[in-house]
Amino acid sequence: MNSLDEPWKRCSSRLRAELGEDIFTSWFGRLELEAVADGRASFTVPTRFLKSWIESHYLDRILAALNAEIGGIVDLAIAVRSSTHAPACGAGPAVAREPRQAEYVAAPPREAATASRELARRNEVAPAQDSLSGSPLDRRLTFATFLVGRSNQLAYSAARRVTEAKVGQMPAFSPLYIHAAVGLGKTHLLQALAHSAVSQGRRVIYLTAEKFMYGFVAALRAQTAIAFKESLRAIDLLIFDDAQFLQGKSIQTEFCHALNALVDAGRQVVVAADRPPGDLEALEERVRSRLAGGLCVEMGGLDEPLRIKILEARIAAAQVTQPNFEVSPTVLAFVARTLNSNGRDLDGAVNRLLAHTTLTGAALSVETAEIAIRDLVRTHEPKRVKxxxxxxxxxxxxxxxxxxxxxxxxxxxxxxxxxxxxxxxxxxxxxxxxxxxxxxxxxxxxxxxxxxxxxxxxxxxxxxxxxxxxxxxxxxxx
Missing domain, CATH: 1.10.1750.10 (DnaA protein, C-terminal DNA-binding domain)
Known part of the structure; x- marks a missing residue:
């Protein structure tokens, strides 16, 4: 052990007590004190992102802790050490080393292409091990299959504006927050946005709240939280669905940090939930405030013309495999007028009408349609009280x-x-x-x-x- 190990241990104890175990482990676990000379303390960290984050948020805290234990420190310097650098004794909690995207980014120019190919190969070979691989996309949910009406026109236009922005251009509104009740198409719109961004070659990730929570907890258990943070902040477009299910103080804190980092860096963030930001009572106030600071768009209930368009599209899709499936305009209008809750009920109605036609062989009438869809007719739901x-x-x-x-x-x-x-x-x-x-x-x-x-x-x-x-x-x- 060198002469700096014990003082740095005491400084680490101060920082851990002041900031908490989670924050200390995330940001200071791999910070190493290398030298103290002429009033300057020199540190090293393994990645450029970690260097930038500590310099932006914690220099004053570190300087105060050093002066309390060592004294005479007037300046701090943080450098990015080589990936082969051996950890110093007493440099804080031991953190398992894992391959990191930043190591490939920092490779010498002649090796950059090889490193990128290797990173891509690892992601293709072992996607299950990637804690931030994103939620799966449904190839059917594209802008081409998204039907537009008065209730979702604004949300659709905002999503298209996101796809029209050039890479590197400051987004017109970030975060874009879309809220709607279940079955009104917000997930379809988000996945269409993700498909379009991917086709443009942009770095995009589509995450549900469940996937984000699973990935963050897995990263903490595997001691790869830094890599998780780095990969999330390295993207051009974050699409986050079902924000109302985000639970846990530490998980919400990390989501808020990621949201702030991306928005402050001029990246695009799109978030969806089933209610406005102010009504997400399970989320902390600072998260709700940040979400409310962007453009908030509501996708309202499906109006009757839009319901008819959805039914016509679903019937046309069913006729590909069942050419004899016919629904008269009268029956179509009846179903559109009767089922006014959400698009999933309309899907269910088409399935029931198709089953009735194929199983009985009888033509559809308003009376038979009423019997087929009666279990989908919903009574008036009570008002949601806040x-x-x-x-x-x-x-x-x-x-x-x-x-x-x-x-x-x-x-x-x-x-x-x-x-x-x-x-x-x-x-x-x-x-x-x-x-x-x-x-x-x-x-x-x-x-x-x-x-x-x-x-x-x-x-x-x-x-x-x-x-x-x-x-x-x-x-x-x-």
Whole structure:
């Protein structure tokens, strides 16, 4: 061990305590102190990305820790060491070495072509081992098969604008955020965008929230988190689907870092979810704020002309294998008018009509079509209630403010409305007790459970309170 090992160990302990184990391991695990001379501390890291990130975010923290343990340090220098450099003793937690894309990028010019071919060969041979290989694309979901109507025209135009941007050109809007209920075509639009970008030779990755979470956890377990971060930040276009399913504080933090890095670097990011950013209650505020800072576009419900176009396209596709499958304009109009929820129900309707025709041999009429699709007819779904709406209504009803309900005040005039709001949040939403507690000023889930049980008990004994609760429920659900 050299004379710098012990001081750097103490500095590492300070940084770990200050920043937390996850951040320290991710960014400082392979930072090595090489020399201290003339008031300058010289470090090395294995990749250019790591060098850039530490210089942009953590130089002040490192300088403060060094001066606390060594003293007299006025400047820091970070260099990228050779991939064959042996780790120094005491340089922090041991991190397993793995082949990294950055090592190929940093290869000498005469070896660059060979390195690129080798990297491509590894990705082709072992895609299952790549934690950021992306979610699979359906070759049928292209712009050519995407049907446009009034409800999705804006989203379609925005997606086409993304594909028209030249490589290296600053995006017109990033992130582009598209939200829609299930079955309205947002995944089709995102995959069409991915297909188009790939055909242009752009570095693009299409990820679902599930794939991203799996890849990040796998990278942490394999101690390849740095490589995961580098590969995500090296792309031209990130397409992220089902953002509402993103869970876990550390995973959300990494997604936010990646989002910030790509947007700040002038890269294009497209995100889709089933509701606007402000309604993604499971996501941290900084993630929702970043998503809301771009262009937010809603894909509305399918209007009847668009539903007819979708049905005609599905019937035409079915006729390729079943030439005798015929649907009259009257039946087509009936189905389009009856099923007004989403495109998946329209797919199901065509399948049922096709089955009826091929299995019975009888011609389709409105009456037989009604029988075939009756299980797809949906009753009116109740309004989705938001916790913020509950808090505002209860505050107004009891003449307090929403800030009072979220505060730590424990006066009777505030405690009762707060408990009623918690009870309604548990009754009218699908949010968990911990999530409700977080939305009520960061309270513990046991506090929410106590409030729910107390209001339930009081409502059974107090008829006037029970009537108030029913009134509030009706006002929220209307």
């Amino acid at each position: 916790i913020e709406e509950i808090q505002k209504l209860v505050a107004s009803h009891y003449s307090v403010t929403r800030a009072d309900i979220l505060s730590s005040r424990r006066t009777a005039t505030v405690v009762k409305p707060r408990q009623i709001a918690m009870y309604l949040a548990k009754t009218l939403t699908l949010r968990s007790l911990p999530e409700i507690g977080r939305r009520f000023g960061g309270r513990d889930h046991t506090t929410v459970l106590h409030a729910v049980r107390k209001i339930e008990g009081l409502s059974h004994a107090d008829r006037s309170l029970n009537d108030e609760l029913e009134l509030l429920k009706r006002m929220l659900q209307d």
